[in-house]
Amino acid sequence: MITFPPANGNVPGTETLGGHTSRQLARLCEVVGLGRTDAEVYGQVLVGALVSVADRSMALPPPFESFLSDDHTPVEFSLSYQRGAPPALRVLLEPGSGADSLAENGRLGLGVIHDMADRWGFTTGQLDAVADLFFPPSPRGPLTVWCALELRPGGVPQLKVYLNPAAKKHLGVDDTGTVTIADLFPPESFGFYYDVVRPELLRTGTWSGELPVKTWRRRAALTARRRRGRGRRSA
Numbered sequence: 001m002i003t004f005p006p007a008n009g010n011v012p013g014t015e016t017l018g019g020h021t022s023r024q025l026a027r028l029c030e031v032v033g034l035g036r037t038d039a040e041v042y043g044q045v046l047v048g049a050l051v052s053v054a055d056r057s058m059a060l061p062p063p064f065e066s067f068l069s070d071d072h073t074p075v076e077f078s079l080s081y082q083r084g085a086p087p088a089l090r091v092l093l094e095p096g097s098g099a100d101s102l103a104e105n106g107r108l109g110l111g112v113i114h115d116m117a118d119r120w121g122f123t124t125g126q127l128d129a130v131a132d133l134f135f136p137p138s139p140r141g142p143l144t145v146w147c148a149l150e151l152r153p154g155g156v157p158q159l160k161v162y163l164n165p166a167a168k169k170h171l172g173v174d175d176t177g178t179v180t181i182a183d184l185f186p187p188e189s190f191g192f193y194y195d196v197v198r199p200e201l202l203r204t205g206t207w208s209g210e211l212p213v214k215t216w217r218r219r220a221a222l223t224a225r226r227r228r229g230r231g232r233r234s235a
Contacts, residue, residue: 016054017075020058021050024077025091026040027041034089049093052098063097066143067142075091075093079151080150089150090150092147106135115200125207127161133166141164141165142164142166143164144163145162146162147160147178197211
């Protein structure tokens with residue numbers, strides 16, 4: 001059995017959210033056949049992604065009513081099954097949970113995604129390009145950012161990011177599942193996006209500049225800038 005040292009919570013003698021969920025994760029890693037090293041790496045990533053609530057006592061109620069789970073816990077585990085393959089372990093989490101506001105929730109969550117990008121060497125170029133739209137100064141809605149990790153052997157997971165669905169109102173669409181480039185950019189921006197922005201993102205993972213995007217009531221210029229050191233390869 002893989003064990004993790006108990007974390008020091010803010011209520012003496014009680015379990016913390018980080019310690020509890022990392023031990024749950026370790027047991028599930030054994031179930032799906034992930035090795036000790038992978039389990040320890042993923043456990044550390046999970047605790048780090050919980051940011052401000054990792055050391056919170058399990059004896060306390062959730063500081064933020066996350067919509068991620070029924071009991072408002074910002075972590076959910078699941079197993080997916082495919083014929084002829086071992087079960088895959090998936091972790092869904094809200095990295096900004098516990099923040100004082102949705103804006104701070106988004107800032108913390110985006111920071112966690114960037115840290116994961118630095119750790120595993122994938123680009124966040126496309127996410128950063130729409131950050132102004134999905135992370136406004138005063139966001140509204142049930143969430144700002146969630147992420148799902150499908151844990152794989154070797155310590156490098158498959159990552160999926162979920163953004164605030166309330167942003168669809170700014171695009172003038174009802175179903176974000178059908179959003180395309182045509183919903184994001186006005187026609188005169190297509191050529192520049194495909195000829196300049198997209199090739200640069202695919203080649204280096206980085207692009208800096210301004211590009212007009214659509215909003216519900218007006219057209220705005222979106223400024224996309226990246227910090228150096230991000231985006232070593234395309235995910």
